[in-house]
Amino acid sequence: MEGAAKSLCQSPGCSMQVSRIMRPDDANIAGNVHGGTILKMIEEAGVIISTRHCNRQNEERCVAVLARVERTDFLSPMSIGEVAHVSAEITYTSKHSVEVQVNVMAENILTGVKRLTNRATLWYVALSMENVNKVVEVPHIQYGSPEDQEEGRKRYEAQKLDRIETKQRSEDIILPAINVDRQRKEPYTVGYSQSSLIHLVGPSDCALHNFVQGGVTMKLMDEVAGIVAARHCKTNIVTASVDAINFHQKIEKGSVITVSGRMTFTSNRSMEIEVFVDVDHVLGRPKEKASAVTAFFTYVSLDKEGKALPIPMLKTQTEDEKRRFEEGKTRYLNTKAKRMAGAQKDQ
Amino acid sequence: MEGAAKSLCQSPGCSMQVSRIMRPDDANIAGNVHGGTILKMIEEAGVIISTRHCNRQNEERCVAVLARVERTDFLSPMSIGEVAHVSAEITYTSKHSVEVQVNVMAENILTGVKRLTNRATLWYVALSMENVNKVVEVPHIQYGSPEDQEEGRKRYEAQKLDRIETKQRSEDIILPAINVDRQRKEPYTVGYSQSSLIHLVGPSDCALHNFVQGGVTMKLMDEVAGIVAARHCKTNIVTASVDAINFHQKIEKGSVITVSGRMTFTSNRSMEIEVFVDVDHVLGRPKEKASAVTAFFTYVSLDKEGKALPIPMLKTQTEDEKRRFEEGKTRYLNTKAKRMAGAQKDQ
Amino acid sequence: MEGAAKSLCQSPGCSMQVSRIMRPDDANIAGNVHGGTILKMIEEAGVIISTRHCNRQNEERCVAVLARVERTDFLSPMSIGEVAHVSAEITYTSKHSVEVQVNVMAENILTGVKRLTNRATLWYVALSMENVNKVVEVPHIQYGSPEDQEEGRKRYEAQKLDRIETKQRSEDIILPAINVDRQRKEPYTVGYSQSSLIHLVGPSDCALHNFVQGGVTMKLMDEVAGIVAARHCKTNIVTASVDAINFHQKIEKGSVITVSGRMTFTSNRSMEIEVFVDVDHVLGRPKEKASAVTAFFTYVSLDKEGKALPIPMLKTQTEDEKRRFEEGKTRYLNTKAKRMAGAQKDQ
Numbered sequence A, B, C: 001m002e003g004a005a006k007s008l009c010q011s012p013g014c015s016m017q018v019s020r021i022m023r024p025d026d027a028n029i030a031g032n033v034h035g036g037t038i039l040k041m042i043e044e045a046g047v048i049i050s051t052r053h054c055n056r057q058n059e060e061r062c063v064a065v066l067a068r069v070e071r072t073d074f075l076s077p078m079s080i081g082e083v084a085h086v087s088a089e090i091t092y093t094s095k096h097s098v099e100v101q102v103n104v105m106a107e108n109i110l111t112g113v114k115r116l117t118n119r120a121t122l123w124y125v126a127l128s129m130e131n132v133n134k135v136v137e138v139p140h141i142q143y144g145s146p147e148d149q150e151e152g153r154k155r156y157e158a159q160k161l162d163r164i165e166t167k168q169r170s171e172d173i174i175l176p177a178i179n180v181d182r183q184r185k186e187p188y189t190v191g192y193s194q195s196s197l198i199h200l201v202g203p204s205d206c207a208l209h210n211f212v213q214g215g216v217t218m219k220l221m222d223e224v225a226g227i228v229a230a231r232h233c234k235t236n237i238v239t240a241s242v243d244a245i246n247f248h249q250k251i252e253k254g255s256v257i258t259v260s261g262r263m264t265f266t267s268n269r270s271m272e273i274e275v276f277v278d279v280d281h282v283l284g285r286p287k288e289k290a291s292a293v294t295a296f297f298t299y300v301s302l303d304k305e306g307k308a309l310p311i312p313m314l315k316t317q318t319e320d321e322k323r324r325f326e327e328g329k330t331r332y333l334n335t336k337a338k339r340m341a342g343a344q345k346d347q
Helices: A002-006 A035-054 A146-172 A214-233 A319-346 B035-054 B146-172 B214-233 B319-346 C002-006 C035-054 C146-172 C214-233 C319-346
Strands: A015-021 A062-069 A083-093 A097-107 A114-128 A195-200 A237-242 A256-266 A271-280 A293-301 B015-021 B062-069 B083-093 B097-107 B114-128 B195-200 B237-242 B256-266 B271-280 B293-301 C015-021 C062-069 C083-093 C097-107 C114-128 C195-200 C237-242 C256-266 C271-280 C293-301
Touching: A015 A035, A015 C035, A035 A062, A035 A083, A035 A097, A035 A114, A035 A214, A035 A237, A035 C015, A062 A146, A062 A214, A083 A114, A083 A146, A097 A146, A195 A214, A195 B035, A214 A237, A214 A256, A214 A271, A214 A293, A214 B015, A256 A319, A271 A319, B015 B035, B035 B062, B035 B083, B035 B097, B035 B114, B035 B214, B035 B237, B062 B146, B062 B214, B083 B114, B083 B146, B097 B146, B195 B214, B195 C214, B214 B237, B214 B256, B214 B271, B214 B293, B214 C195, B214 C256, B256 B319, B256 C214, B271 B319, C015 C035, C035 C062, C035 C083, C035 C097, C035 C114, C035 C214, C035 C237, C062 C146, C062 C214, C083 C114, C083 C146, C097 C146, C195 C214, C214 C237, C214 C256, C214 C271, C214 C293, C256 C319, C271 C319
Parallel strands: none
Antiparallel strands: A015 A083, A015 C015, A062 A114, A083 A097, A097 A114, A195 A256, A195 B015, A237 A293, A256 A271, A271 A293, B015 B083, B062 B114, B083 B097, B097 B114, B195 B256, B195 C195, B237 B293, B256 B271, B271 B293, C015 C083, C062 C114, C083 C097, C097 C114, C195 C256, C237 C293, C256 C271, C271 C293
16 A cells, blocks of 8 residues: 555645546536636645644644635646546645645546646634634745745745735725626627626635635536536637635535626637626625626637637727726736746757 | 616615526536526525615614525526526515515527526515524515505515414325335336435535525425436426425525425326425434425426427326326416416506 | 556456545435445446556456455445545456455544455456457456466455355345335334335446446445434444445446345344345346345444443344254354454464
8 A cells, every 4th residue: 555655734835635536527518628627626636735734743734725816727628537637736835825736637547548637725824713803824845946836935925916916906996787688699709709607606615624625616617607608609618727816715515606707808719708796695784895706718610520620709898898808918928928937948 | 677777776776686607517418407406596586685684774784584485486497508697686674574576587698698587586584694593683674655565565464374374284284205216117107206315514505604595495496306307308307487485494504305296196298296395304403303495396398489388297106196286287277267267458 | 646656457466446535425414424335436446446457468458347346345334524545456267257355444634544345356347348248358466476366366256256146146036125115013023124226327337337336226225224223223323344245237328227125133232134136127128037146244323422322122033034043053153253263373
């Protein structure tokens, strides 16, 4: 049982692995596994490894709660019957947060072929089990080299800055009224494809504590984004990437989550969808100031051979839609430029 | 889709919408979504909107519990990959109950085509969170016109009468012994297709409180009815309609539900199945008087093009079976007559 | 990412690990994870590792199908929020079968405590993807020592003998008629607690091929056995052990599985339940000769501190019931004797 022995977590390289066969319910009708299924598995590995780590030296029992996910790319779609292997490792700790890096491999157990499908970086904070509003200190890990630690510190500072910024911004967000009366809408407009779903938070969404696991929320966000994308292009779609998502508020068991999506930008071969999450404490408490999680999902459309199909251009109608389209274009060009720079560096 | 436009909940017309892609596990092997999946979604929308409403003006925290579902028709089967949109609206409130009307649309997001698949009416009562045996008063909604209110009042009185009647009747019901030794039974008899399942009530069946949500029970009832229908005709079957169901008793987490079904009547193109629900409080308490929920499900069989297939006639053997067949025939003819009257009025 | 590198299967010790947080839906109302949840995870690890292995040297694509599970003990119950780590390793191969040994550890990620909860041995055969009735040859593994190989060969011969025997026996089994009319039954009799469920096989039960994964069947068997046990003693129950189970027939997608259980024996602190599985090919084909999988599950009842509670004695009424009680007693005493012999050897 070497595998078992390995999973005993030893600092610095706390690591663990979650594996599972992809089932029909994990996939769309073309057999491509939903990005949301992968995001949920990634977060499950993250919450296990960081909760385990935070309790190592603490007297006070605590649980890790997802604070942020960095931008992540889906390198190739997974299929029903393949085995997803999600490996997570703690790569940095600050006083109050844990960075987890995750690799996802898809294995075709019939051909033996394995390929990397995702890399993701997640940030967790530890909350006390006795008092869920209290942030607990995180034990430090040991680094392979001072450079590793310094690199981690830089990543930590960068994400911290971004978190503060989006928190301020999110307080200004007015959640859009997503109107589903699409029948009188013109195809390819924003109004035509925008969509919204609600989910009643049940016990199995909250296994470790009384709050929704971040992965559950991400799965719902991907589901809405996917419906928006399919409505726009009317062909088979898969998640290509997710921009960084910050989680500023805990969502309690028994709440109703409303997740809404609208298309913001299309390039020749991709669609960008903005997703909003709103929480409604159905039972009791008067509605607090709207929590607005927002994120950008990018989708592509694939034919049966897995080749990217052209995307019909989004028809913007209002000034706001035109502005968001331009902002999306800027994000698109920035990402493209970064990817090309990365590719050159690799050579 | 007026309901959708109103989805910002403002009295008088509190409304909301639940949307979800239909997955392989929601459907039978021919790809037709189970009626039970739809019934469960309908009830989820109902419980959210009515719980939210009842907590609006109450000091006392409360949850809405399903008391009754009116007869509902399944106008056309839904398929895997389609998006189900369930729109719910509060249409009447009495002192202690809430009427919710629900529309279900199926959207093929590839073709953009939407069609109405169901209309349903549900009645909820609000129970105190502190004391689940205490019925709480319901805040009133504002009506568009005095006529709307008067119509609602009539619907309220009619269902109240029916509830009282069936409650009395249900106390007399002797639950049938459903024998699973089918091997020596003759095909097309009642004994050949009758079926029974048990379900241990788990946490996800009870998201808002410690009682099974009505939708869960309806899904199990549809599951048994579907198996009875398939065993009889051995071809692809779909739910065509469900008669009104009254819920007289709360079912607690940890109970075992036994759901049994037997065929009562066949016409040329339809099968009627009577379904019984029995609750067993496994842990602790001695068994109370059996609560007997009963309902009639009507199924049709469809070929690959969605055309109704002929149904083998039910072979009745005992006097009771012959009597139930005649009663089923009366219900069938009544419904047919009503539908034809309705169709003429529409012209 | 050492974990990832490890999971590349290299003969002789092909190994892999499946991990997951235990959720409320995996557990009973007292928070104890169902034995069936564990059995399903064990089988998932087994089917992955053996399918992967069988395709290594084969030109012909094939899938591993569960043929047998050896007797397995549940050493301590798992709880919601704990992480189950299931490690599987191929330990023997014959010409046509693969032996997989599995260890299950429960980890409390808050305290860091890990404990062994199960050991299991599974046997798989490989079927061709093109022709599911064709058994494919299995590549050989390399053994650490000739003794290892010899030990494996002995285990192989022993299980083969048992498989042939039970196959003959199962053809004679007459499936019992499980009567759900329990209301007139006397408590503590066989008839009082016997139970039966039906399950319509859906796509997610069959991820790798068009047949039910063995783990799905075992989970249903444990579910029925647990309900029988709870109905008998009316206190919190957990799976203590499962006797060897042989799977003689593939179960196709779209079938209806009937799983029935009846109590056969009680000791002071344990209950033995016999479980029958029957398959009904609802669609199309005339019903073939009944395949009868049978197995014995042993349950204990635990109080809040996890201490075993006394079990009310089973009241046997018919000659058959008395005979089965004596047979159960023999199995119970044999197992007890073996366990004591094992304990002495360990000293």
